[in-house]
Amino acid sequence: MSFLARVCRPAAVVNSVRRAGDPAVWSLVNAILLAGASQAQTNPPLHLPPIVVTAESEHDALVHPPFLAPVEGTKINAGKKTSVLDLDDLPQISNNNYRQALTKTPGLLLSEETSPLVSLGYRGLSPHRAQFTQVLKDGVPIHADQFGYPEAYYTPPLDTVDRLEFVRGGASLMYGPQPGGALNYVTHRPRTDTEWAAHSQHLFGSDDLYSTFNSVDGTVGRLGYYAYYNHRQTAGFRAANSDVDLDTGSVSLVLDGTSNSRWIFTFDGYAEAHGEPGGLTLATGPNTVNYDTDRNATSRFYDRFELERYFATLAWEWDLSLDTSLTVTGWGGYYSRFSQRQRGGGFGTLPTGPAADSNTIELQEFYTQGLETRLRHDYALGGRTQTLTAGLQLYHTDSPRIDQRGVSAGATAGAVRSASERSIFYAPVFVENRLVLGDLSITPGVRLESFRQTAEETLNLDKAAVGTPLGDKSQTDFVPLVGLGLEYGFASGGLTPYANVSQAYRPIVFTEAVPTGGNTVVNDDLAAGESWQYEVGLRGQPATYAYWDTSLFWLDFDNQIGAVGNTVQNLGRSRHRGWEAAGEVELLGLADAVRGGTGEAGKHQVSLHANVMLLDAEITGSATPTLMGKTPQYAPDHVLRIGTIYRWQNRAKVALLGSFLDDHYADDANTANRLVPAYMVWDLTFEVKMFRDQVSLLAGINNLFNEDYYARIRPDGIDPAYGRNYYAGLSLRF
Secondary structure: OOOHHHHOOHHHHHHHHHOOOOOHHHHHHHHHHHHHHHHHHHHHOOOOOOOOOOOOOOOOOOOOOOOOOOEEEOOEEEOOOEEEEEEEEEEOHHHHHHHHHHHOOOOOOEEEOOOOOOOOEOOOOOHHHHHHOOOEOOOOOOOOOOOOHHHHHHOOOOOHEEEEEEEEHHHHHHHOOOOOOEEEEEEEEOOOOOOEEEEEEEEEEEEEEEEEEEEEEEOOEEEEEEEEEEEEOOOOOOOOOOOOEEEEEEEEEEEEOOOEOOOOEEEEEEEEEEEEOOOOEEOOOOOEEOOOOOOOOOOOOOOOOEEEEEEEEEEEOOOOEOOOOEEEEEEEEEEEEEEEEEEEOHHHHHHHHHHHHOOEEEEEEEEEEEEEEEEOOOOOOOOEEEEEEEEEEEEEEEEEEEEEEEEOOOOOOOOOEEEEEEEEEEEEEEEEEEEOOOOOOEEEEEEEEEEEEEEEEEEHHHHHHHOOOOOOOOEEEEEEEEEEEEEOOOOOOOOOEEEEEEEEEEEEOHHHEEEOOOEEEOOOOOOOOEEEEEEEEEEEEEEEEEEEEEEEEEEEEEEEEEEOOEEEEEEEEEEEEEEEEEEEEEHHHHHHHHHHOOOOOOEEEEEEEEEEEEEEEEEEOOOOOOOOOOOOOOOOEHHHHHHEEEEEOOOOOOOOOOOOOEEEEEOOOHHHHEEEOOEEEEEEEEEEEEOOOOOOEEEEHHHHHHHHOOOEEEOOOEEOOOOOEEEEEEEEEE
16 A cells, blocks of 8 residues: 555544543543633733844854753753754755764664664663654654654654654653653644745765655645655665665644744654665574675575554643643554564575575554643742642553564565554653752753553463463562753853752663563563663853863663563663763864954854763673673663854855774673674765755765674564765755
């Protein structure tokens, strides 16, 4: 079925949501939204004082410090370490290249792959599908499921992202319990200065890459609109089965966007399919596919992956007064993950034996509804403005899973071998309060986590074969989380010391609660993982042409879950400590200040940025004695990113960006064939306006010096990274 046909079936999406929905949740959604509409109609309009908006001249040498404001909307950031990844600072990023998008932030490790999927690790936590990091789009969680399956297969195209906000530490109190911080994609809203504008971008590149992004937006009367369609396709650089085909689109409507009460509706559609060409090995022997012989070779010719996602959100933002704001956001939709994988293979080896004539087929579906209310109120105390934020979230997911056995290597359907019904109901309450005492702000916070998880097997032939009873798990947990943030703003010098201590935890996922293995058992006392994170830092912007940020951190992660033999249990504890630093300087502004000027530049700007994470991570407790003292997976001793960006007015941008990672292991046992050697990669990208603001030339060379490396090792072998590749295209604006 075509992408347009899929997104044009709203009735099917609505029915699927109703099928899975909790009546109590939707009754509450309707009540709140109707109350909001009534209140908006009956309350007299607020007459706010005029707001003067100023813009920086294109000739300014200002570099933008990547720190979130102490209070923003209905969220408190004071006392937390934050990063803002402003994508407008860079030339246009092609094909969702996260190596470039993350160039200015420390602490995140990108486990690179050539599919559209993204894996991000945090300070030595596993990067696989960002499962230890809360991932959100405009504040709405986008994991397949926040708890039972916290893997972010879907991410929005970077073409539609205004900025990425990354909050460490206290993010567990703001957004949810995951110990790896929170990454929030903030997408574009409709422009308000015109009734109609359009953008069409077309890029062509190596290995038959074609990418197009097309959008229209504007504001007509009270209604703003923004819609986009993005298509990406490539044959991939592997010998076979590395093709990608992706379609995604979205429609956003904003009613009364410039008033004190506004409604924002968004509907997203996403469908992608890609081949999984399999892993390679450094070993030699029968049926091996050797990396050194041919890094482009394929070991899996039939493995495929497909993802679909259709979601709607409706947000009501109400500025009750200059001191009080309310946001109510409801969301719901359908998400599916489908894979087919040939049996009989090993690490970097071709499938062999009788099993190679069959495959495993997995379909997981997620029917999700959510509602979140956030309130911010400013009040006077001791002659200072204090800020209180509070909120409640209701979240529900039904997730049926079916596993089949195909009778050929490329079968798309087969005999059902296992089936299960899974669900999550989640209802946290959270409160934070910023107390301002002179130049010192103190932000205590608490989040009361309450969720119920059920997982019930209805069929499992593997368990039936050995006489193991079907899994049936129902668990209710109440977990309080606390945190404290401190921040001091010096009256002069632009210095801000900050400190934070925050609690987080890692819930039990569906496959840990009820594993599918025939002989696998779960300890009765299995508990969620727990973490505490401590951070102390100092940041500042001493001049308009420079900023910097440095901090020390300590992450203690206990009760981690894993398997010892056939038993799923709490098996380990790890300690992650280190130092992060980031900074940027605009050289021509600095030169002007050295000569006695004001630190401004003319038509040309040249900025240098760098950030580093030094990490010391160790497994300090384990039910498997051989793991004691080992380094956790994907925890290199250092990650360094540097770059230089040249800008000529608003007419041209050129960026040379480098990423350097020390060697590290892809498993906790630190086995030899799971070693990821150190590597350094450079990208060179261009964006030049050819005709006024209407036509721009985009081009780039990724992996400029053709580094031979890999950043990811799967259970089936080494996943080679892309060598040198090229792209070029045009961006048209009307």
